[in-house]
Amino acid sequence: MGSAITRRLLATGHAVRVHDIRGEAVGELVAEGAAAADTAAEVAGAGRVILSLNSPQIVERAVFGARGLLAERAYGVVVIDMSSIDPGRTREYAARARELGARWVDAPLSGGAPGALNGTLTLMVGGEAKDVEAATPVLRALATGITHLGPSGSGQLVKLVNQVLVGCTFAALAESAALVRAAGLEPEHVLGALVGGRADSAVLREFFTKFAELDLTPTGRLRNMVKDLESARDYARSADIPLPITSAVSELHRWAVAAGHGDADNAALMHYYRETA
Numbered sequence: 465m466g467s468a469i470t471r472r473l474l475a476t477g478h479a480v481r482v483h484d485i486r487g488e489a490v491g492e493l494v495a496e497g498a499a500a501a502d503t504a505a506e507v508a509g510a511g512r513v514i515l516s517l518n519s520p521q522i523v524e525r526a527v528f529g530a531r532g533l534l535a536e537r538a539y540g541v542v543v544i545d546m547s548s549i550d551p552g553r554t555r556e557y558a559a560r561a562r563e564l565g566a567r568w569v570d571a572p573l574s575g576g577a578p579g580a581l582n583g584t585l586t587l588m589v590g591g592e593a594k595d596v597e598a599a600t601p602v603l604r605a606l607a608t609g610i611t612h613l614g615p616s617g618s619g620q621l622v623k624l625v626n627q628v629l630v631g632c633t634f635a636a637l638a639e640s641a642a643l644v645r646a647a648g649l650e651p652e653h654v655l656g657a658l659v660g661g662r663a664d665s666a667v668l669r670e671f672f673t674k675f676a677e678l679d680l681t682p683t684g685r686l687r688n689m690v691k692d693l694e695s696a697r698d699y700a701r702s703a704d705i706p707l708p709i710t711s712a713v714s715e716l717h718r719w720a721v722a723a724g725h726g727d728a729d730n731a732a733l734m735h736y737y738r739e740t741a
Contacts, residue, residue, distance in 0.1 A: 468580035539565035551617035558616035572623035590618035651676035655670035
């Protein structure tokens, strides 16, 4: 996602400085017009800094570590965290950033790398109104839907809602696609019959044939979906809310990761039906 976000910003005329622990990722983006930063702290000079990382632990190290983004108390820098992490950690990090003179906006996304490249992401945003306003000019280059939902952590909470809906829909698509393949029907014909009915959705249109044909062209990693579904379950437990469907879907995704498909596209859920049927 970080590469896709950077390429979109470059394509829309932004000057971008990049840092990553993977030198090859930085090199690719420098070749396309970005400038390289040797440490995360060097990026703070940009004024607005986007994070796209895989876990709250990585976010914490990247921002508050010895050579992290805010290691030199970067006053006024707006940290825009587009990672998907739990709301509680987000509130904690936002408070720590404010103590160091920085501002924090959580802006988890929906739409994947294709949405980032095309500037059509949907962003669920949390943070103080003035901080969100400062981040918005950059976010507009990436998204067509930007909704400020409330204080820090609000965006992450709604991202969990999004992931519960998407993850459970993926599981339903996988089971439906398994039925279609078992019956020998053509997935494209089945999709045509479903479009316009009550089962129709953007997820159905984008992913039904992808699942049915086990097309693993990258759109999102199974491992990341497991992380988000588990975060939703953790939040639900803290709020004493049962999530029986999400729990079952999470276990299906966990099976896929345990079977070695964690870094594969979400369509790899279909391996469950191929290997157990």
